[in-house]
Amino acid sequence: MMLKVFDNKEEISATAAQLFIDIAQKAVSERGRFTVALTGGTSPDALYTLLSSPAFKDKVDWAHTFIFWGDERWVPLTDDKSNAKMAHRTLLSNVPIPESQIFYMWADGKSPEEFAQEYEQQVRQVLGDALSFDLVLLGMGGEGHTASLFPYEPVLKEKDKLVYAYFLASQDMFRVTLTAPLINKAQNIVVMLLGESKAAALHEVLEGEHNPELYPAQLLNPENGKLLWLVDQAAAKDLKGNYNS
């Protein structure tokens, strides 16, 4: 695990954009394609905008890029609550990626559970036996959830399914999420988080007792890949360890 602390969102976004490009270029040169799971929330919008800007856009081989999501709210893509809507507006509508290589976590007229099974098949088809994303981008909520791995939900104990759908009663909506076992097969997991509201949870996740039921982000533990936290000073303020050395 590595953690880097930055002064502001611009610096986090610029670092994440360069990482995205480096990982994409390495994946395409070694395996002929780049597979990435995007994240929602407000943390990645500047990253997505940067990636689609003239300075960065041509550095990613979009024709060989496959886009998935770490999690999604079960709402139509036009709904403001859709994680994909923001990614589409800031990134995907501005880069030359084939529509067939964008795997939205939503389909009309299906149950979320049925959809999750189909999404798992698509993940298996694209990732092959290794089931390893080149990059999984994530955020973290102020109570320690990541993707749609929310505290005390049965999804936290899922060992077999790669993609899981369930009704999140506290938010009165269905969620679809990659499970921890799949996320942990990734080559690179990058978690971006900003703001004081994340500070207590970040401290507990990284330095508190192991209790992933309460702090699901503790489930992030890549099998062979790397885990990198990109955080701002406010989110890092309760950390005791020295991570920047």
Ligand SMILES: O=C(O)[C@H](O)[C@@H](O)[C@H](O)[C@H](O)COP(=O)(O)O
């Ligand atoms: O699906 C969701 O409810 C959100 O996408 C959520 O998981 C978000 O990613 C984190 O809470 C971090 O949010 P911020 O990036 O806005 O801090």
